[in-house]
Amino acid sequence: xxxxxxxxxxxxxxxxxxxxxxxxxxxxxxxxxxxxxxxxxxxxxxxxxxxxxxxxxxxxxxxxxxxxxxxxxxxxxxxxxxxxxxxxxxxxxxxxxxxxxxxxxxxxxxxxxxxxxxxxxxxxxxxxxxxxxxxxxxxxxxxxxxxxxxxxxxxxxxxxxxxxxxxxxxxxxxxxxxxxxxxxxxxxxxxxxxxxxxxxxxxxxxxxxxxxxxxxxxxxxxxxxxxxxxxxxxxxxxxxxxxxxxxxxxxxxxxxxxxxxxxxxxxxxxxxxxxxxxxxxxxxxxxxxxxxxxxxxxxxxxxxxxxxxxxxxxxxxxxxxxxxxxxxxxxxxxxxxxxxxxxxxxxxxxxxxxxxxxxxxxxxxxxxxxxxxxx
Numbered sequence: 001x002x003x004x005x006x007x008x009x010x011x012x013x014x015x016x017x018x019x020x021x022x023x024x025x026x027x028x029x030x031x032x033x034x035x036x037x038x039x040x041x042x043x044x045x046x047x048x049x050x051x052x053x054x055x056x057x058x059x060x061x062x063x064x065x066x067x068x069x070x071x072x073x074x075x076x077x078x079x080x081x082x083x084x085x086x087x088x089x090x091x092x093x094x095x096x097x098x099x100x101x102x103x104x105x106x107x108x109x110x111x112x113x114x115x116x117x118x119x120x121x122x123x124x125x126x127x128x129x130x131x132x133x134x135x136x137x138x139x140x141x142x143x144x145x146x147x148x149x150x151x152x153x154x155x156x157x158x159x160x161x162x163x164x165x166x167x168x169x170x171x172x173x174x175x176x177x178x179x180x181x182x183x184x185x186x187x188x189x190x191x192x193x194x195x196x197x198x199x200x201x202x203x204x205x206x207x208x209x210x211x212x213x214x215x216x217x218x219x220x221x222x223x224x225x226x227x228x229x230x231x232x233x234x235x236x237x238x239x240x241x242x243x244x245x246x247x248x249x250x251x252x253x254x255x256x257x258x259x260x261x262x263x264x265x266x267x268x269x270x271x272x273x274x275x276x277x278x279x280x281x282x283x284x285x286x287x288x289x290x291x292x293x294x295x296x297x298x299x300x301x302x303x304x305x306x307x308x309x310x311x312x313x314x315x316x317x318x319x320x321x322x323x324x325x326x327x328x329x330x331x332x333x334x335x336x337x338x339x340x341x342x343x344x345x346x347x348x349x350x351x352x353x354x355x356x357x358x359x360x361x362x363x364x365x366x367x368x369x370x371x372x373x374x375x
Contacts, residue, residue, distance in 0.1 A: 010065065010066070013061075014069060017058045017062075017069075017073060020051065020054050020055070020058065021055065021058070021072075021073055021076045023044065023047075023051060024048075024051040024052065024054070024055055024076065024077070024080065025076060025079055025080075026041055026044050027041075027044035027045055027047055027048040027051050027080075027083075027302075028048070028079050028080040028082075028083055028302075029041055030042050030044055030045030030048065030083075030302055030303060030304065031045070031082065031083065031302055031303060031304055031306070031307040032304070032307070033304060034274050034304055035267070035270035035271050035273070035274045035304055036271050036274050036275070039267045039270055039271065042270050042303065042304055043266065043267075043270070045083075045300060045302050045303045045304075046300060046303075046332075048080070048083055048087065048300075048302050049087060049324075049334040050334075052077070052080060052083075052084065052087075055073060055076065055077045055080075056077070058070075058073045059073050059074050059077065082302075083301075083302040085318075086301035086302055086306070086315065086318065087300075087301055087302055087324065087334075087336075088323065088324060089317055089318050089319075089320075089321040089322050089323060089325060090322070091319075091320055091321060091322050092322065093322040093323075094320075094350070096350055096351075096352035096365070097350060098138075098139075098140065100140065100367065103221050103369060103370075104349060104367050104368070104369050105142050105143070105220055105221075105225070105292075105346075105367070105368045105369070105370075106139065106140065106141040106142050106143070106365065106366070106367050106368075107141055107142065107143045107144075107145065107227070107292055107294060107340060107365070107366055107368065108136065108139045108141040108143070108144050108145070108363060108364070108365045109144075109145040109146075109147075109229070109294035109295070109338060109339075109340050109363070109364050109365075110136070110144075110145075110146055110147070110338075110359065110361060110362075110363035110364070111146075111147040111148050111231065111296045111338060111359060111360075111361035112132060112146050112147070112148055112149055112359050112361075113148050113359040113360055113361065114148055114149070114150035114186065115128075115129040115132055115133070115149075115150060115158065115160060116128045116129055116132070116358065116359070117129050117158070118150050118152065118157055118158060118184070119156060119157055119158070120156055120157060120158055128358050129158070131356075131358055132358045132359065133163065133164070133167070133168065135354065135356060135358070135363065136164075136168060136363075137167070137168045139363075139365050141365060142192065142193050142194060142220075143190065143191070143192050143193075143194070143218075143227055143292075144164070144168075144170060144189075144190070144191040144192075145188070145189075145190055145227065145229035145294035145295075146188065146189050146190075146191070146229075147188045147211060147229065147230070147231035147295070147296045148186070148188075148211075148231060148296075148359075149175070149186065149187060149188060149189040150180065150184070150185070150186050151175070151184075151185050151189075152183060152184050152185065153183040153185075154181075154182060154183035154184060157183075157184060161173060161175065161189070164191055165191075168191075169193065170191035170192060170193055171193070172191070172192040172193070172194070172195055172196050173189060173190060173191045173192065174189070174190045174196060174199040174201075174214055174216045175187060175189040175190075175214075176188070176201050176211070176212045176214060178211070178212065186211075187211045187212055187214075188211040188212065188214055188229045188230055188231050189214070189229075190214055190215075190216050190227055190229055192216060192218055192227075194218040194219065194220060195218065195219070196216050196217065196218060197216075197217040197218060197219060197224060198216070198217040199214070199215065199216045199217070200214075200215055201213060201214050201215070202279065202283055204275070204276045204279060205275055205276075205279070210230065210231055210232050210233045210234075210272070210276055211230055211231040212230065213228060213229075213230040213279070213280060213283060214228065214229050214230065215227060215228045215229075215283070215287075217289060220370070221370050222372075223289075223290065223370055223372060224289045224290075225289055225290045225291070225292065225345075225370075226287045226289040226290070226291050226292075227291075227292050227294070228280075228283070228284060228291065228292070228293045228294070228295070229293075229294045229295060230276075230280065230295045230296075231295065231296045231298070232272075232273045232276045232277070232280075232295065232296065232297050232298050232299070232305065232309075233269045233272040233273045233276060233298060234269060234298045269298070270299075270304075270305075273297070273298065273299055273305045274304055274305065274308070276305075276309075277297075277304065277305045277306075277308040277309040278308055280293075280295075280308075280309045281308055281309055281311050284309075284311065284313070285311060290342075290343050290345035290346065290370065291313065291342070291343040291345075292340065292341070292342045292343070292346070292368065293309075293310075293313060293339070293340075293341040293342075294339070294340050294341075295309070295338070295339055295341075296337060296338050296361065297309060297337055297338070297339060298337055299337055300334070300335060300336060300337060301315075301336060306339075310339075310341055312343070312344065313341035313342065313343055313344075314341060314342050314343070314344060314346070314348060315339060315340075315341055316339075316340040316341070316342060316348045316351045316364075316366035316368075317336070317339070317340070317351055317353075317364070319348035319351065320348050320349070320350050320351035320366075321351045321353065324336060325353060326362070327353065327361055327362045327364060328360065328361055328362075329357060329360050329361070329362065330360055337361075338361055338362070338364055339364075340364055340365075340366045342366070342368050344371075345370060345371055345372070346368040346369060346370060346371065347368065347369045347370075347371055348366060348367070348368060349366075349367040349368065349369055350366070350367045351364070351365070351366050351367075352364070352365040352366075353365075
């Protein structure tokens with residue numbers, strides 16, 4: 001009787017593991033499945049880290065129970081090698097060296113969430129704003145790419161452009177000045193200590209609500225380089241949506257009722273991002289100059305958005321970072337959704353992620369060097 005019970009238990013566990021492995025394999029397809037058609041597979045991409053963890057646990061479990069089953073799950077896990085390669089960076093952690101030679105280009109990218117406070121006052125939000133601006137100043141970057149940037153020409157509101165120009169020493173900038181109210185403006189922005197040779201913007205197809213794709217050309221180390229920045233479609237989650245997610249996590253109230261709105265917003269955002277990623281890739285590929293793309297994709301590395309928008313660009317985090325590299329502080333510890341992606345014209349010298357809970361995103365910084373300057 002005990003042996004029969006053990007055998008039945010093994011079979012049940014194998015079937016459950018097999019089902020998990022099947023879902024894992026579906027999640028491995030997510031970088032290639034356009035959400036406009038395969039939104040469910042695309043959603044599984046978000047679950048990939050957790051499915052991978054289940055696969056690893058399964059392999060170790062069956063090693064001690066039945067080796068041939070362990071081998072089956074190990075082989076299945078190898079189908080996710082491409083996903084794993086962009087999900088985790090395997091470099092030894094190193095302290096960021098703030099000393100920078102003149103022939104090294106330092107770029108900082110950050111979703112600043114409107115600097116938390118837009119009205120002039122001395123409340124907690126305004127104090128956080130000053131901490132954020134000080135943190136930007138400390139990076140001594142040549143280029144700042146900021147998403148969800150807010151500025152004002154209206155009395156009683158912060159003119160962040162003027163402040164950054166004067167106090168942080170960034171005399172040059174390019175901003176699309178999308179209206180966010182009377183004399184209030186919101187979009188991505190590029191600040192530079194290098195004079196701008198050219199600039200331009202691309203408006204993504206509506207009705208999606210991303211920030212415009214901006215680019216500037218600057219002269220650096222004897223070559224013209226093009227810097228892109230943008231912020232792709234977000235989920236547009238409101239406070240009550242996050243409350244529903246927390247209820248789902250804690251198994252409170254109706255799972256189906258709380259999930260309906262969340263999945264609807266996720267599906268719509270993922271579909272819009274697929275269109276934006278294609279347009280972004282076209283613009284980057286058309287650049288006649290070496291490129292650096294700094295962006296908040298609102299999507300993880302093992303996604304259609306990331307693979308489409310990145311194309312042949314390098315990922316500075318994967319080149320010099322370590323671990324998962326989370327850049328969004330909410331929802332899940334696996335969300336790396338902000339990127340610095342240089343073209344192959346550059347060598348990535350170092351990368352830094354500043355884990356400060358000021359915005360809901362973490363700032364990322366990379367030092368780059370033109371390969372022509374290395375010869």
